[in-house]
Amino acid sequence: MIPFADRDGTAPSDDTAVTIRGRVQHITFQNPDTHFTIARLLTDPDGHRVTILGYMLLTGGGESLEVTGHWQEHPRYGAQLKVTRYQVLLPDTVDGVRRYLASGVIRWVGPKLVERLVRHFGADLLEVIEQRPHLLKDVRGIGDQTAALIEDGWKAHHAARHLMQFLQDNGLKPAYCGRLFKALGEDAVALLQEDPYCAVDEVPGIGFVVADTIAGHQGMPADDPRRIRACLGHILDQAVAEGHVFVPESQLLAQSQRLFGIETEALAGMVDAMVRDRDIHVSDRETDRRVYRMSLYEAERGIAARLNAMLALPLQEAAVSPETIAATVIQRLAIHLSSAQQAVIQGVLTHRVAVITGGPGTGKTTLVRSLHTVFHAMGQSVCLAAPTGRAARRLSEVTRQPAATLHKLLGYNPMAGGFEKDQDDPIDADVFIVDEASMVDTLLMAQFLKAVPLTAVLILVGDIFQLPSVGPGNVLKDIIASQRPAVYHLVEVFRQAEESPIVRNAHRVREGECPDLQAGHSLDLLAPFHFIAAARTGDVVRTIIDLCVNWIPDQYGLDPVRDIQVLTPVHKGEAGTINLNQMLQKVLNPGGRQRPAKFHPGDKVMHLRNNYSKDVFNGDIGRVTSVAAAPAEGLGVDFDGRRVDYDATDLEELTLAYAISVHKSQGSEYPAVVLPLLTQHFVMLQRNLLYTAITRGKQLVVLVGQRRALDIALKNDRPKQRLSSLRQRLIG
Structure with a gap:
């Protein structure tokens, strides 16, 4: 007899794997991205109600299943069967076929069409769809198009289930099924069997470890050339993810041998093969050869070539005196420039790149603002740009002039898969001013400089003490270090800004000094800067929740979702983005708790990677406006007045944004910033990270945590070096 849960609702005490059959009565929860499902199963033959949970591609009630798993006891919901393997049992009766198709397994087949098909074919309907689909046209009202839709829908559904089972059989969670099926289609299993490593390049978010797991289960030899190539690519991609542009060859070979057990000779041979295939470039100029992904090698070389070409062209100096500059700015902007500011503007006017x-x-x-005005007065067309949408909007607000993202200027064409603007069709402007330039990585800067006319003036504006770009390279810092363009370091803090405790403390942190914690020592004072001491992680988290829900909205009149941004150094752990987002979602958007989905209407969300076809980019923050009744249909998000729709397979590009990483906050400002500081985040406690977080706040900054963690961050002024050759290339 099959060991079901005891009559009192508890799970059996042993850990024996059990197999049961039954019909899905109701799907309680299903994640449309990972297909993690909780459902109620009516068991055969005695009709017990059993809760099953696991990764299953189910479409609705009525499906017959055979599931294998282990009983577990949930403290609130009682006995549950955790499914490790499942199989859909195709029905062989008329009623069973009717229920199965009515559950929505074929997207294009509704209840009325199901009834007509069942009346015509009876219990043989599923066999007809799979083996003899041409017979579908014998049914009144079904033509070639409808028959093809039914056949294609059936194939796609069963191909997806086949892929999910393949992943389970190869030691992987089926959570990857959606992404793999979207990218590889109905032939996904065949493609993965032929070359598991195709998924690394073809499918976003599918890494080497996943592909290597499949390869191992498929019996691929450890020294298979496809595996060696993928191993080397994995090490290079890991380095790029850490901000490096190249990897020393000795390090690349040593890591590959240590981590994956491949002989050095085989690795060296594959390096040569990848060079011949133009997958990578190896520089022989150094004792320890530098290995680049080809795209990064060409990008870094392109940046240096374009900047050096611009610097080599003589610039016709504008005969503009400081007095003229000051008068123009006063007249048009009502701004009184200091003598130092006038000197900077006059200096910029004499250089093509600054x-x-x-x-x-x-x-x-x-x-x-002043440079834009002066250039405009000289009859020059000026283009204002920034790396992100939020930074571009902020630039437009403060300058009262149009500003665009670099991606928008470059005109990405999703149909062609590339940018429209380049050296053959440059952006039409005389002067380019790029704000938040420290955020621009190697690939984006290279593409942008291609589209800047060599005869134009380029002005890069940024704060090199902030965190470097999320992408590879440290472009602005390397350009400054090369001493090739004119560089103007602004050090004077103007009186109005100096009166701000946030600005004062940011500069103290930049110099390694402890911020002034006295002004905000009492939460009863409406001070702009606070440090709240809390020794335990749980206390830090509870304080952050209380700040966001009660104290800041009550004391400062700020909206808890729109105006307050929690920043944290890490993603995992009690004070990481994942847990903080879950907790903040519960208290700030409680109306969504009844919905079995990750996102609820009203949620604050962030887009995680550049999606040119949607015109949404890494770090953009929006609000969920709608969630379809069926989670598989996706949701709608409002990004500053523009609605963007996401289907189920797009949801991996979104995450909750009540709490975000400090890195993701670059280029943005928020009325209020709350930052946890804990010694357990030791690896991430860096001075430039603390400085970046503080400078994101406009009205209020609250640090919550341990004084020792604050001291560690202040002392740690040795951010991890990024391997790049840009400075040397600029010097020549």
């Missing part, structure tokens, strides 16, 4: 860098309150925005 960099302006400085911290908060040093007048970067004033200089950008």
